[in-house]
Each structure stands twice: as structure tokens, then as C-alpha cells.
Amino acid sequence: MPAAALDKRIAVIKALAHPTRLKIAESLSSGSLCVSEIHELVGGDLSTVSKHLTLMREAGWLSCEKCGLHIHYQLACNCLDEFIRCIDTLASSKNCCPS
Secondary structure: HHHHHHHHHHHHOOOOOOOHHHHHHHHHOOOOOHHHHHHHHHHOOOOHHHHHHHHHHHHHHEEEEEEEEEEEEEEEEHHHHHHHHHHHHHHOOOOOOOO
């Protein structure tokens, strides 16, 4: 695998490897949310939440749309639920997910 492709893979995985970003991703699996709603869910200061959202967008997990004064984020792919289930299976039983 070329180094650039490996680096991209690592960036995508790292983008979820933080409690706040994982919470954001799981919250968005139910539908889009504006930045203020995400901020309310995860707490912390707004600039930190914004940095998390930018990192996740750059990694490809999120897309965003401006609606008036608000920016709404949504998941950019529909594989997150399956990915999380696989991780949960590995975390709980140490066995590989069935294919």
C-alpha cells in the first residue's frame, strides 16, 4: 500500500479516536445537527468543538451545509453504524466480526 493511502487511512481512524469526536459521530447517526446543538451535547468551549468538527470533516466522516446563520453537520457516509458495531464486538469479545 502506498504511504499516502496508508496516511489517509490512519487519519480517518484517528478522527474517531477521541471521546468527543466519537460522541459527535454517534449523535449524528440519528440525523444532522447544527454546531450549537453539537456544542450543547459535548460541552467544552465552542472553539474546541469547532476544531473537532473540522478534523472530522477533513477526514471524510462529516459534511456540512450552511443554513442562514447556522452550519449543520451530518455524517458523510453510512458505514459508521457498522464500523461501531464491529469495534464493539472486538472490544467485548476479542473475536473478529463475522463477515
